[in-house]
């Protein structure tokens with residue numbers, strides 16, 4: 001990507017808290033900041049419950065933000081909007097879900113599911129144009145015209161995901177949040193869907209936020225990757241850099257935990273195994289949230305929240321290990 | 333190496349909507365003492381039904397036993413009475429599942445659930461079973477076992493529930509542990525802990541493991557031998573090195589090619605086109621024929637015999653027939669020299 005990259009999205013200190021009861025708040029997303037450039041795929045990874053889906057939904061305004069802001073094309077996503085503004089906004093941002101089945105109305109034909117957005121936004125002048133559009137979308141995602149007359153339950157998981165993708169594409173969006181779109185699919189089918197998403201991105205100039213917990217697939221599809229832990233962003237880098245030089249101990253542990261499909265390597269590999277489970281987002285640890293599982297944690301990590309800083313070009317990390325101010329304390 | 337278990341020509345079907353779903357079709361394999369045999373394949377290929385049939389847990393009806401034998405300890409499991417099976421389950425052969433919540437009893441403390449098998453199979457007293465339970469929880473790495481043993485499954489995290497299930501499964505020192513996608517629902521960091529734990533326990537107890545998974549990384553990490561299933565059949569079997577470094581079946585090539593390589597740049601993934609066969613009406617010949625880029629006329633009509641490529645590797649593919657053209661595995665299926673960072 002050239003120097004003249006255009007920021008399609010700017011996410012600043014975004015927070016989404018859920019009220020559990022009178023005394024408790026769950027900090028699902030707790031102050032994350034990053035940009036997404038036009039035409040790129042930004043991958044978001046982290047263990048389940050770390051706030052990936054909540055982040056994706058808040059960015060799309062499916063949830064109100066508790067704090068912070070999201071700018072899309074320079075405009076505040078969460079600002080008050082007229083009906084008309086809201087409509088054009090929902091048209092340009094779409095979502096693809098993990099479970100295509102749950103997100104497709106079982107009583108509608110595939111044709112009508114795909115055409116829903118076309119109808120809402122009046123994108124077809126007449127019935128003929130509507131049909132043509134749907135047929136061309138079916139073809140784009142690797143299905144055929146005849147599939148349009150069937151119902152979702154008649155399709156396999158991979159085909160349903162194609163239907164979900166066609167529905168998202170129908171309104172010509174600029175930006176798509178794909179929330180674990182392949183997690184429920186078999187490996188051989190995952191590859192089909194990932195190849196399709198990549199091709200569509202090229203052909204339609206799409207920008208993706210690709211959410212997954214499978215780091216190897218994220219690395220494959222993303223230009224840049226953000227690693228989340230307990231509602232915070234631990235690290236952001238280009239996917240190559242993140243894989244070759246992970247800086248945050250959590251990223252290192254995450255990469256090291258992935259079993260590689262190479263028995264020889266698996267037999268000889270030294271692993272960083274993190275102990276225990278992820279703490280509760282209702283009462284997260286003080287200071288650095290990873291410190292309770294971090295092999296390098298010292299006293300300072302419990303006291304001071306690490307700042308998210310660009311330690312190398314385009315490589316952002318929130319960890320005291322790299323902060324000169326704490327060099328002495330971290331040596332212990 | 334002594335054979336612990338030998339499955340011969342096993343076939344299991346399900347009667348559904350007037351159609352017969354042929355879930356497992358004529359499969360044969362064996363399990364050696366102390367080894368870990370992985371069964372891999374996509375969903376619906378018959379892995380779980382195979383596992384369930386070893387413990388006679390396939391619901392019948394709708395399931396039905398079509399033929400074959402499962403020899404364990406010199407006797408055929410398929411011929412045993414339900415009563416005889418009860419004394420084998422949990423004692424000689426144990427099973428753990430993908431979702432611990434479906435097999436753990438939510439209304440019973442973890443301690444009670446561990447004690448059940450010990451009291452039944454080993455005639456331990458309540459007190460002795462409790463003490464052994466604490467020991468087992470400690471063994472599987474549950475912190476604070478004295479307190480934890482009194483808790484209910486919902487008070488455990490996902491990773492801890494999986495550990496508890498392993499503790500229950502291993503309570504009576506079974507000869508065989510069947511693990512059906514034990515880490516599929518877990519995050520990678522927890523998966524790494526559980527795989528480590530299983531290896532450690534196997535070293536200690538010598539239990540042979542049948543590990544069912546669809547993740548080739550997990551296979552490479554944990555298995556000594558591999559059986560690749562597709563469409564209700566085992567299409568290839570071999571040592572873990574043979575399957576990864578010298579695979580001969582195009583489906584195995586396809587699986588290896590579909591995986592993104594962590595150390596590779598973003599070239600297109602080699603997806604396997606199409607989708608798996610409908611087991612209510614499977615292809616007459618090779619189950620992979622509809623998706624195989626090398627399919628020939630003969631593959632449609634006739635299932636190939638197994639060709640013995642070594643004393644350990646067997647592959648069922650017409651490409652291995654001497655009359656077939658020479659085909660090299662695609663670049664994408666070549667494994668080796670993965671670079672490790674981090």
Ligand SMILES: Nc1ncnc2c1ncn2[C@@H]1O[C@H](COP(=O)(O)OP(=O)(O)O)[C@@H](O)[C@H]1O
Nearest residue numbers: 018026028047048049050051052053054055281
């Ligand atoms: N609607 C909600 N109400 C309350 N808590 C929620 C809600 N949605 C998500 N959470 C909680 O927020 C945290 C982050 O969830 P989520 O964004 O789904 O994580 P991820 O997608 O990374 O698995 C979790 O602890 C989850 O239980």
Ligand SMILES: Nc1ncnc2c1ncn2[C@@H]1O[C@H](COP(=O)(O)OP(=O)(O)O)[C@@H](O)[C@H]1O
Nearest residue numbers: 346355374375376377378379380381382394611
């Ligand atoms: N209880 C059942 N009733 C009907 N069909 C079943 C039942 N259990 C499994 N099957 C069918 O048997 C086939 C193999 O299933 P399974 O062994 O669960 O696959 P895998 O574990 O490899 O994903 C599938 O077609 C599945 O639908």
Ligand SMILES: [Mg+2]
Nearest residue numbers: 052053054180
């Ligand atoms: Mg999620």
Ligand SMILES: [Mg+2]
Nearest residue numbers: 376379380381
């Ligand atoms: Mg299964």
